[in-house]
Amino acid sequence: MILAIIVLCQLFYVIPVFSESLFGDLNGDNSVDSIDYALLKTYLLYTRAPSGDNWMEHADVYRDGEINSLDLAILKKYLLGMTKSLPFNPEGNDSQPTPTFEIPVTPTPKEDWIPFVPPAENVSLKLVIDNSYQTGANQQKYIQVEITFNDGGYRIADEGKLECTTSQSGELYFYTSGVKIEKYVGSGGVTMALMHKVIKYPVENQLGDKNRFDFKVYDKIVTGFSFTTNSVIMPEPITYDAEVNEKFVNANAQFAADLFQKFSKDDLEENVFFSPFSISMALSMAYQGADTTTKDAMAEALNYKGMTDDEINQSYRAHLDYFKKLYPQIELDVANSIWIKENSQIKESFLNKNNEVFDAYSSFLDFSSPEACDIMNKWISDATKGKINNVIKSPIQSNIVLYLMNAIYFNGSWTDKFDITQTTNSYFTNIKGEKELVPMMNRTGKYKYAQTSEYRAVEIPYGSRNVSMYCILPEKDNVNDFISQFDNNKWNEVKSKLSMRSNVRLSIPRFKIEYEPGDIIGKLTELGMGEAFSYGADFSGISDNAPWIGDIKHKAVIDVNEKGTEASVITTIGMATPSIPDAFTANKPFMFVIADNVTGSILFMGKVVSVRN
Structure with a gap:
């Protein structure tokens, strides 16, 4: 009997045991984390295999003998805590699996x-x-x-x-x-x-x-x-299936105007471009976990007072569903994600609500690892089609336990494109009164146009006119003075005065802007949200460890040319804890708004005070 036990012990010693901890561990560091998830996703998308000899055995978390997207889905659920152990038990039993000496291969069922x-x-x-x-x-x-x-x-x-x-x-x-x-x-x-x-x-x-x-x-x-032969544009605008919540649209428009005034004042002699919709959506992700006076303060700045949580969330949900329907006539891709520091106690209800409302992808990361910034920056680059990179800098502050991210990518072709052969070099008088020789795009056609003693305005639509760029050219005031008085009422006035004209001579410069506003926290504090950035903030819906908003970054880029407009934007929020004339010639500074015409939501805003790149 003793001899048999000795033989069995030696046998177990020489035969490798594939324990639970190894399943999902693609990089061989004896842990299963978001790096392994990124490696598996890279392999499935680009066929780039991780280094190491045993990664395929560890990647087959579904135990079906193949590496495919089902393994990726199971690994994601494991990282989110939706599956308690690996390898995955298809019978739904999350009890500790018995170690085995070989990986069984389950053939593809021919039925079911x-x-x-x-x-x-x-x-x-x-x-x-x-x-x-x-x-x-x-x-x-x-x-x-x-x-x-x-x-x-x-x-x-x-x-x-x-x-x-x-x-x-x-x-x-x-x-x-x-x-x-x-x-x-x-x-x-x-x-x-x-x-x-x-x-x-x-x-x-x-x-x-x-x-x-x-x-x-x-x-x-x-x-x-x-x-048509040269266009994939649908002839009729896409419908917005839900009922437009005017309170929500007006709240976002006023928030957009409030921020625009502050950014413009900070950069009087610089071009400005940003997405108020991105910032408000990212803040609204944090809003899901705010309570008491902190929630009231955020509602004050975001103009959510008088609206229920359901009204706000249903409006965002309806907008996201509607944006998906705009493709292929225009691309308006909105992506949200939540990145959680390993071992942080973030409430599952908060993650679930953000997934339900904003389709927010969640992942745990070791923020102390150099790869953490690379993984988050890779997500940002992918979500913005490579237009924005290297936003999250290493090292990450030790008290940051959570990143909330919103990315928007927009690519729209003009309904009526500009003929590049009609583009001419013309003078643009910049904000300093200097003459700049710039490429000016020219076209004559049917546009919605308005002219008052205060301003001239024109609507330039994309695709089947669901989304448009509105250019507003002050007649007398400096563009900065005009912006300082611009609010939701003025925005609605501009739109109401526009009417279709058959022979508008349109001239606007071809331009690019890359913009990153400073001190967003300070500006939001001025709007009444200061408590959210203090140690006493109440984000108890996120965690019991007293988190607050410790950092906000926003970066936006835009390229306007004869074909249309391409724009990308990223907003990141770092949560910290205490323990850690029938003519429109834009030859001087002007402001512009890119808005959805069906719901009235302002997607982007900007001003052009100089066209030199």
Whole structure:
């Protein structure tokens, strides 16, 4: 008996045991954290494998013999505390697993797949024109379908083909046939766990003046769009399905004007560009955990007084759902995330509410690790399409336990593009009275235009006119003086005076702005939010460790040219704890607003006082 025990002990000593702690540990540091999540995501997106010999064994947290997006989803749930142990037990039992000597392989089940039609918000469409050089051939056109699911467990059984018919009116009608999407409903392992898929259908027909494409799954039209030969713009504006909350829109507009006045006053002789919508959304994420007088102070600055939490949250939720529908005519991507210092006691109810309202992704990080800044900055770069980088600096202050982040990326083509051959070098008189020779874009056409003794204004729409840039040129006052008096009432007045004119001669400079306002906390304190930045703040809905807002950063970039406008913005909030004439010629400084015309929400604001880059 003693001899048998000795033999068994030696056998256990030489055979490696894959313990629970190793599953999910891709970088071999004997811990499972957000770095491992980032490594697995990088592998799935870019096929860049982590270093080390055993990472594949550790990455297979679903225990199905393959590395796929289902493992990523399980690892995310583990980091968020939604799954208590790894490897994942598909039967739902989170008890401690028994160590095993080999990884069992579960084949893909052939049954338990059912037909599935995705909701419209999970499908986006875009006409792609391949600009690669092809000798003696026209550029290849594709209709591209992008499908994204919130979790794994789907597969494309058949991509179908692109069919085309012609209507009696001569409109070409493109549609897909035979597309089959299936969802797994069983309890076994899944080796095909689709979360994102891009399908490109080559367009062989000569496009007509009017075209229509509908993406059909089985026999149901999921979503579609109309387009012309040179445009994918839908002919009618996208509807806002919810009822517009005027109190919410006016509150955000007044907050936007209040901040704009303060930024402009700080930088009287500098260009200004920022997103009040981004700042208010990031602050509203923190607002979910505020209470008592701190909540009252934030409501004062954000103009939320008189609105319930449900009204505020439902308005943000409806806006985010609406923005998703604007693609492909314009890109308006809003992303939110929460980054939590390892071992911090952040309330699950706070994270869940932000996920429910703002789609806020949450992740735990070791803030003392040099990789923590890289991971957060990578998220910022991805969310802003590479336009903004290196916002979070190392080392992170030891008392910061939480980062709330909002990123917005906007890319809109003018409804009526400027002809680049009509762009001429003209003089722009800057804020100092100096003449600058700059490229001035010129176009004559139908625009909504207003002229008073105080200002001239013009609306320049993007896409199917859901979103527009409003340029406002003071007639007499210095632009800074005009901004100092600009508020929600003045904004509504400007919009009400605009009317369609058929022959507006429009001249605006091509310009780029990169802006990072200073002392945002000081400016928000002046608006009444000071308590949120003090040791006595009440953010008890976030943590019991008495957190307060210790840092706010905001950075925005914009590029306006003949094609349209591209803009990116990032807002980060660091939470700390005590323990740690029918003519518009903008040849002098002017302000501008980019606003959604359906809801009235102000997305971006800025002023141009100089055009030298």
